[in-house]
Amino acid sequence: MLTRMRRSGLRLAVALLTATMAFGSLxxxxxxxxxxxxxxxxxxxLDPFWTTQTIAGIHGLMxxxxxxxxxxxxxxxxxxxxxxxxxxxRKTYTFMLRDGLKFHDGTxxxxxxxxxxxxxxxxxxxxxxxxxxxxxxLTAKDDKTFEWVLSEPYGLLIDTLAKTGxxxxxxxxxxxxxxxxxxxxxxxxxxxxxxxKRDEWVPGNKTVYVKFKDYVPRKEPAxxxxxxxxxxxxxxxxxxxxDPQTAQxxxxxxxxxxxxxxxxxxxxxxxxxxxxxxxVHPAAGTMGILQLNHLHPPFNNVKARQAMYxxxxxxxxxxxxxxxxxxxxxxYSYFGCGVAMETTAGSxxxxxxxxxxxxxxxxxxxxxxxxxxxxxxxxxxxxINPANLVMIQQLRKAGFLNLDVQAMxxxxxxxxxxxxxxxxxxxxNIFITGTTVLxxxxxxxxxxxxxxxxxxxxxxxxxxxxxxxxxxxAFAPDLDTRKRLAVELSKRAYDQVPxxxxxxxxxxxxxxxxxxxxxxxxxxxxxxxxxxxx
Amino acid sequence: xxxxxVRRLLATIPVxxxxxxxxFLLLHLTPGDPAAVIAGDDASPADIxxxxxxxxxxxxxxxxxxxxxxxxxxxxxxxxIFSNLPVMTLVKQRLEPSLVLAVSTLVVAITVAIPMGVxxxxxxxxxxxxxxxxxxxxxxxxxxxxxxxxxxYVFAIELRWxxxxxxxxxxxxxxxxxxSITLPAIALGMVYTALIARITRASMLEVLSEDYIRxxxxxxxxxxxxxxxxxxxxxxVPIVTVIGIGLTLLxxxxxxxxxxxxxxxxxxxxxxxxxxxxxxxxxxxxxxFAAVKVLVNLLIDISYTFFxxxxxx
Numbered sequence: 001m002l003t004r005m006r007r008s009g010l011r012l013a014v015a016l017l018t019a020t021m022a023f024g025s026l027x028x029x030x031x032x033x034x035x036x037x038x039x040x041x042x043x044x045x046l047d048p049f050w051t052t053q054t055i056a057g058i059h060g061l062m063x064x065x066x067x068x069x070x071x072x073x074x075x076x077x078x079x080x081x082x083x084x085x086x087x088x089x090r091k092t093y094t095f096m097l098r099d100g101l102k103f104h105d106g107t108x109x110x111x112x113x114x115x116x117x118x119x120x121x122x123x124x125x126x127x128x129x130x131x132x133x134x135x136x137x138l139t140a141k142d143d144k145t146f147e148w149v150l151s152e153p154y155g156l157l158i159d160t161l162a163k164t165g166x167x168x169x170x171x172x173x174x175x176x177x178x179x180x181x182x183x184x185x186x187x188x189x190x191x192x193x194x195x196x197k198r199d200e201w202v203p204g205n206k207t208v209y210v211k212f213k214d215y216v217p218r219k220e221p222a223x224x225x226x227x228x229x230x231x232x233x234x235x236x237x238x239x240x241x242x243d244p245q246t247a248q249x250x251x252x253x254x255x256x257x258x259x260x261x262x263x264x265x266x267x268x269x270x271x272x273x274x275x276x277x278x279x280v281h282p283a284a285g286t287m288g289i290l291q292l293n294h295l296h297p298p299f300n301n302v303k304a305r306q307a308m309y310x311x312x313x314x315x316x317x318x319x320x321x322x323x324x325x326x327x328x329x330x331x332y333s334y335f336g337c338g339v340a341m342e343t344t345a346g347s348x349x350x351x352x353x354x355x356x357x358x359x360x361x362x363x364x365x366x367x368x369x370x371x372x373x374x375x376x377x378x379x380x381x382x383x384i385n386p387a388n389l390v391m392i393q394q395l396r397k398a399g400f401l402n403l404d405v406q407a408m409x410x411x412x413x414x415x416x417x418x419x420x421x422x423x424x425x426x427x428x429n430i431f432i433t434g435t436t437v438l439x440x441x442x443x444x445x446x447x448x449x450x451x452x453x454x455x456x457x458x459x460x461x462x463x464x465x466x467x468x469x470x471x472x473x474a475f476a477p478d479l480d481t482r483k484r485l486a487v488e489l490s491k492r493a494y495d496q497v498p499x500x501x502x503x504x505x506x507x508x509x510x511x512x513x514x515x516x517x518x519x520x521x522x523x524x525x526x527x528x529x530x531x532x533x534x
Numbered sequence: 535x536x537x538x539x540v541r542r543l544l545a546t547i548p549v550x551x552x553x554x555x556x557x558f559l560l561l562h563l564t565p566g567d568p569a570a571v572i573a574g575d576d577a578s579p580a581d582i583x584x585x586x587x588x589x590x591x592x593x594x595x596x597x598x599x600x601x602x603x604x605x606x607x608x609x610x611x612x613x614x615i616f617s618n619l620p621v622m623t624l625v626k627q628r629l630e631p632s633l634v635l636a637v638s639t640l641v642v643a644i645t646v647a648i649p650m651g652v653x654x655x656x657x658x659x660x661x662x663x664x665x666x667x668x669x670x671x672x673x674x675x676x677x678x679x680x681x682x683x684x685x686x687y688v689f690a691i692e693l694r695w696x697x698x699x700x701x702x703x704x705x706x707x708x709x710x711x712x713x714s715i716t717l718p719a720i721a722l723g724m725v726y727t728a729l730i731a732r733i734t735r736a737s738m739l740e741v742l743s744e745d746y747i748r749x750x751x752x753x754x755x756x757x758x759x760x761x762x763x764x765x766x767x768x769x770x771v772p773i774v775t776v777i778g779i780g781l782t783l784l785x786x787x788x789x790x791x792x793x794x795x796x797x798x799x800x801x802x803x804x805x806x807x808x809x810x811x812x813x814x815x816x817x818x819x820x821x822x823f824a825a826v827k828v829l830v831n832l833l834i835d836i837s838y839t840f841f842x843x844x845x846x847x
Contacts, residue, residue, distance in 0.1 A: 044616040044810070045572065050585070052574030124581060166576050182584040184618055202627045203617040204806050205798035241699065242802070243793045249686050249698045250796075380809070408565065411811050415567035418579055433575060447576045457578065 033233040033533040035516065038247045040261035042240035043207040046196070047184045049124050052166040054436070057525045061225070062209050062236070063104070063190035064170030067095065067114065068162035069225035072521060074283060074339075074438075076162030077226035079218065080109070080171060080191075090153035090477075091136075097144040100216035103173055103191045111140035116177035118169060123181040125167035127160045127445045130474065156444060156474050163445065164225055165438045165524045193217070193229040193529050194236060207238040209528075222530045224522050229529040232518065236528045244382075251276065251510060257533070258511040258519070260526060263382070264322045270510050280508035282338050283523040285329070285437040288317055288387055288502040289448055291459045293429050296422050298368040305497035307362035309350040311398045312391070312500055320386045322505035331504035334449060334493045336437035340479065341486040346494030356398045363400065372404035374423035376431040378413045387432050387502065417458040431458075437504060438524045443470050443489055449498050461498040535839075538847035539832065546828045553824040554817070558602055561813050562595055568615050568811040589615060602817065611821070612814030614807075621818035624803060631701045632799040635722070635791070636784035638715050640777065642723035643730055648773070650727070651734020652761055658739060666731060673728025682721040682794035689717060699796035718795040722788055726780050733776045737769035744768075770841040778834035782827045 041055040048060030069079040078084070082098035101109035115138050122132035134154040140146045148157065161169055170192075176185040188196045194209035201207055217228035239256060241247040244263040250256045252273060262270055262278075270276050290312065298304035318328040331337035332347040344351065373395075377388045395401050404423070408416070413431055421427040433448075440446045450470070453462035469492060473485040509526060511519055518530045569586035570577075577585075586592050590601075605612055611621035654666035690698040696717055702710035741747065742765055750764050789801040800819065807815035838845045 042806075046618070051572050052576035052581075056574075126576065126578065166574065180588065182581075182588040186618065202798055203614070203619065203624065204803060205627075239700070239796070241796045242806075243796070245683065246686075246699050246794055246796050249691060253691050253694070253698045255698055255700070409809060411567075411571060411809055412565040414570035414575075415565050415811075418567070418570060418582060435575070439576065447578065455578070455580070 032235055034235045035233045035531055036237045036239055036256040037258035038241050038256050039238050042204055044203050046188045048170055049121050049181055050184045054166050057166050057168050060168055060170045061525055062194040063192045063196050065192045066170055068158055070162045070164050071226040072224040076158045091150045093148040095146055101191055102214050104189050104195045104212055109191050110143045111146040113174045114146055114171050115140050116174040117171045120177045120181045121169045126447050127163055130444055131160045155476055165436055193231045205240055209236045222520055231529050232532040257516045260509050261507055262510045267324055275512055275514040276510055277513040278508040278510050280506045281521045281523040283437055285504055285506040286434045287336055287437055287440050287504050289433050290500040290502050291431050293459050294461045295420055298366050301366035303362045304366035307359040308500055310355045310359035311394055313354055314502055316390050317387055317503040320390050321383045327506045329504040334490050336440045337504055339441035341441055343487045343490045345487040346491035359398055360400045370402045372402050373429045374404045376413045376416055376428050377405050377407045378410040379407050380409045384432050436524050443473050451498055463496045466492045535847055542832050557817050557820045558599055561816055566811040571810050611818030614815050615812050621814050628798055628800045628803050631797050632785050634715055635718055635797055638719035639722045639784055642719050643726035647727040647730035648734050650731040652738055654735040655738030656761055670728040670732045673724045678721055679790050679794050681724055685717045685721055701797045718791050718797055722791045730776055734773050737772045738765055741765045741769045771838055774837055775834055778830050782830045785826055
């Protein structure tokens with residue numbers, strides 16, 4: 001009996017001790033300043049070079065640092081770089097790293113890490129590959145100095161290093177940067193303002209970051225991704241909610257502080273809440289892409305592609321995808337609207353009135369004779385599904401096209417669009433996707449506008465004149481020359497029709513203004529530094 | 535009995551082999567390409583090809599199947615293509631929320647449904663019966679996500695009694711877990727309450743017309759005694775079967791409830807993996823679900839001997 005009592009007493013003591021410890025740790029957790037955010041997607045891969053998904057860029061921005069960054073006006077500013085010089089022939093750049101740069105494991109950031117990282121990134125990113133194709137050598141001169149020698153005076157080196165959106169050129173440790181770029185890295189050790197908590201990572205649910213206390217921010221005030229990355233919270237939790245309604249409810253109830261991508265349907269409800277602020281950067285937004293397959297009839301003939309301009313009505317898509325007129329832009333610029341390269345040169349057939357007879361005439365001249373046009377319709381995507389429905393309706397309304405609409409999930413579309421076979425043997429004619437305005441604002445990073453034949457994006461447009469103009473744009477020494485070349489590029493694009501851009505709409509971020517402050521306005525890949533918990 | 539259990543367990547081996555083969559073929563013959571999903575929308579076709587090669591997805595299908603079977607024989611369910619984490623780690627992360635949600639739902643459902651079914655059978659063809667059956671029809675007919683949203687609106691947004699979403703693990707305290715699981719358990723419990731109540735009523739009605747019930751009544755046994763002691767135990771076999779099937783369904787596939795309430799359970803893990811074509815996760819989970827199904831069915835069959843001593847194996 002005594003033994004049993006002793007055992008019971010011991011169990012009680014252990015239980016009390018455990019409870020006290022649990023209570024203590026809960027109290028400590030409660031005192032921590034925790035920023036809870038729901039982003040547009042879940043962090044499932046940890047290597048920002050392995051994938052071009054924007055969420056990987058957001059994850060990368062938390063833990064890695066960059067040589068240069070874009071400020072709120074999208075101008076490149078030094079970040080890890082302290083000073084740099086450019087030779088007179090604009091071919092040799094010498095960079096010096098700033099003091100105090102340290103990885104999360106305590107080791108200093110050296111030029112060797114930078115060189116290895118840039119080499120790895122340059123094998124995967126489109127703009128990076130372009131830069132590397134003009135790179136003669138990239139060498140570490142000493143621990144803090146590295147030299148980038150170009151074979152030609154490529155004018156976009158600094159802009160490319162400051163790129164944002166997807167595939168940002170982050171600096172990793174040399175050990176990770178030496179991993180094959182087509183293989184995912186295993187260790188996640190950056191030198192950025194936050195550290196990744198691997199032990200708390202639950203893919204599909206939660207990703208946790210904590211403040212890196214040894215991070216030395218720049219002295220300049222934060223602006224976009226540039227300036228001082230001053231972390232004002234102890235911990236950031238990205239909570240993944242696949243249901244937009246739940247995310248919206250969680251924000252309304254104050255369970256989360258920040259919602260990156262609220263569904264357009266919920267914006268009036270969120271906007272009516274005095275504690276919630278909606279914020280959108282002028283250059284933020286998505287551009288819809290109606291991709292045509294240039295390999296097979298009818299769209300292997302330029303007249304059939306041009307005919308689409310007389311059928312597709314831009315405004316219909318906007319009203320379906322983003323009903324709020326404040327978030328719509330009736331944009332006829334291949335490089336997006338509200339950005340430096342905006343131009344509508346050559347867009348008259350598209351922006352003018354719809355003309356089905358003219359379209360039918362052009363299709364006939366292209367040799368179209370009622371053959372089925374295979375459309376890959378992704379039914380599980382928030383804006384691609386309604387955009388497909390609008391397009392199908394418009395094409396049917398034209399009255400002379402024979403549509404073969406194949407409904408499938410987005411996962412099937414991404415596999416099927418890579419097939420070059422004729423549509424009857426598993427290929428395709430049309431699919432819809434989108435890109436960010438930020439990506440499309442630069443003819444080099446704008447993957448889907450490239451017309452490099454076999455090397456081009458899905459649809460494989462082919463036009464050497466356009467590619468030469470793109471190259472010329474990349475070498476342009478100043479903004480005015482680039483703008484002039486953008487006009488030429490636009491005219492040629494409207495003539496050759498690599499794809500049809502069907503809308504531009506903006507997605508605001510929503511956050512609890514009664515719970516947080518200091519949210520930085522950026523067009524893409526939102527930073528979590530500078531945010532203060534009230 | 536022991537020989538029966540051993541026989542049943544041995545019979546699971548060919549079942550699991552067929553499941554493994556079927557899942558592998560189904561996934562690999564379905565259109566979709568994890569390499570394309572990983573590489574992202576801005577990736578070039580050459581980049582996607584590079585990722586596919588590194589993941590070994592360009593190898594012949596028989597070679598991929600061979601690797602999969604060899605790993606299975608070693609007890610290795612594989613590694614997620616996307617997160618690089620072992621499938622077992624991902625399952626362990628999701629097991630507690632799924633089990634807690636399943637058990638809570640069944641507790642809610644059984645506590646409400648069995649008395650409802652018994653009373654409906656006792657008061658058959660009266661107003662009480664019709665109300666209970668009306669509730670059952672409603673429970674089936676109203677989609678679980680609609681009930682979920684309504685519960686969230688009333689109890690989380692308006693009254694602020696309970697959280698909108700998320701799961702708090704037991705390590706943070708039972709009270710926190712209960713708070714986080716209450717609304718999903720009620721939303722999901724409505725369907726199972728409806729199902730179990732209907733089965734209980736039907737089964738009870740059949741038993742209540744038996745001679746031994748008439749005998750019990752003639753001997754002067756009070757109504758509660760007749761209902762609970764004589765009728766319910768004999769009506770239990772179909773009820774237990776439904777509860778068992780419900781348990782396996784709850785563990786493996788309550789995707790809508792998990793999504794609406796943001797519960798990181800196995801159902802969401804499965805659907806996300808299917809949409810992303812994360813083959814190892816889907817394969818591993820289907821095999822695990824098949825094993826759970828087989829095990830639960832065995833337990834149900836064994837439980838029959840407790841409720842009906844005439845059943846012997």
